[in-house]
Amino acid sequence: MTFIDILFPLIFVVTCGFLAARIRFISGAQLDGIRVYIFNLAIPVLLFLSMFRADLSQVASASLLLAFYLPVVVLYLLVLVLLRVRFNLSMSDAALSALNSTYSNTVVVGLPVILAALGEQAAAMVFMIIPLHSAVLFSLTFVLARKANGGLEWLKPLFLNPVVLSISLGLVANLMSLSLPALLLSGMEWFAQPAIAGALFVLGASLVQYGFRPVWCPALMLSVVKLLLLPLCVYLTATLLALEPLQRQVVTLMSAAPLGVNAYLVARQLGVQQAISAGSVVLSTLLSVVSLSLWLAILSI
Numbered sequence: 001m002t003f004i005d006i007l008f009p010l011i012f013v014v015t016c017g018f019l020a021a022r023i024r025f026i027s028g029a030q031l032d033g034i035r036v037y038i039f040n041l042a043i044p045v046l047l048f049l050s051m052f053r054a055d056l057s058q059v060a061s062a063s064l065l066l067a068f069y070l071p072v073v074v075l076y077l078l079v080l081v082l083l084r085v086r087f088n089l090s091m092s093d094a095a096l097s098a099l100n101s102t103y104s105n106t107v108v109v110g111l112p113v114i115l116a117a118l119g120e121q122a123a124a125m126v127f128m129i130i131p132l133h134s135a136v137l138f139s140l141t142f143v144l145a146r147k148a149n150g151g152l153e154w155l156k157p158l159f160l161n162p163v164v165l166s167i168s169l170g171l172v173a174n175l176m177s178l179s180l181p182a183l184l185l186s187g188m189e190w191f192a193q194p195a196i197a198g199a200l201f202v203l204g205a206s207l208v209q210y211g212f213r214p215v216w217c218p219a220l221m222l223s224v225v226k227l228l229l230l231p232l233c234v235y236l237t238a239t240l241l242a243l244e245p246l247q248r249q250v251v252t253l254m255s256a257a258p259l260g261v262n263a264y265l266v267a268r269q270l271g272v273q274q275a276i277s278a279g280s281v282v283l284s285t286l287l288s289v290v291s292l293s294l295w296l297a298i299l300s301i
Helices: 003-022 028-053 062-085 091-102 106-118 120-147 153-160 162-175 182-192 195-210 213-240 245-255 262-270 274-299
Strands: none
Touching: 003 195, 003 274, 028 120, 028 162, 028 182, 028 195, 028 262, 062 091, 062 120, 062 213, 062 245, 091 120, 091 213, 091 262, 091 274, 106 120, 106 245, 106 274, 120 162, 120 245, 120 262, 195 262, 195 274, 213 245, 213 274, 245 274, 262 274
16 A cells, blocks of 8 residues: 555545535535534544544553653644744644644554554554544643633633543543443444544635635644654654664654644634644645655665
8 A cells, every 4th residue: 555545535535625615516504514513523423432442451651652742742842832932823823833733643644554564563552652642632732722811711621622522531431441332332433434534525625715825834834843853753762762663663653644634623623723724734644645755764774
């Protein structure tokens, strides 16, 4: 399986959404209805199922988790501080840009690339990292973006936001080893099936609404940080922690995946950086064809 085989469906669905909105095949009201279903219902159900079914017992390799999450969180905070101090962005805008610089499309792009390049033996390590990925970065973003409001208002997203709530409930259900009826799980699977494709379609349609030209420069800068600087930091951390070659390859390739479409969901939930987030998802996905090839070449040395 080549990178084109993996990335073409993503680019194809985004393009279809863009064209559908461009030629007005769907109206603004229809697009709003799709957004509500995808972002408030389908994606939260998908995230709940992912957390509920994750094998948390495998999350036992502290060095593997540290090699991935330490540089991710540190770079997130560095980007946040830089944008706040140097460019005087608001906390919400800076937090979203930091998310756009560090959140990886681990499931749709990262996992297939790793399996194709490294084989099935790498799958267990991938599933050690994935369960906490969205929970850590989304919660951090919601807390920082909302805390600036003062008081306890910043706590509301952690309990009322569909994304954080679904992740939290899935994690609790997993830890409690709850047994949900098979029929219910089957129904939820059907409910969540359109989540990824629908989010990509809406993303493409939103590029018509927001426009790509005004945001290409910040989207390019965030994509460079995401595709080159973050994997470099992860690679160096994994080397310092003396991870085995396969472990180092896994964490580096996971961090080198393009920006995940769920970052755009967070942007919509917070009402900030929506155009930049949408542009960053598309641009980083296109550029990842080159960057992932580069990282695979470096890791094979």
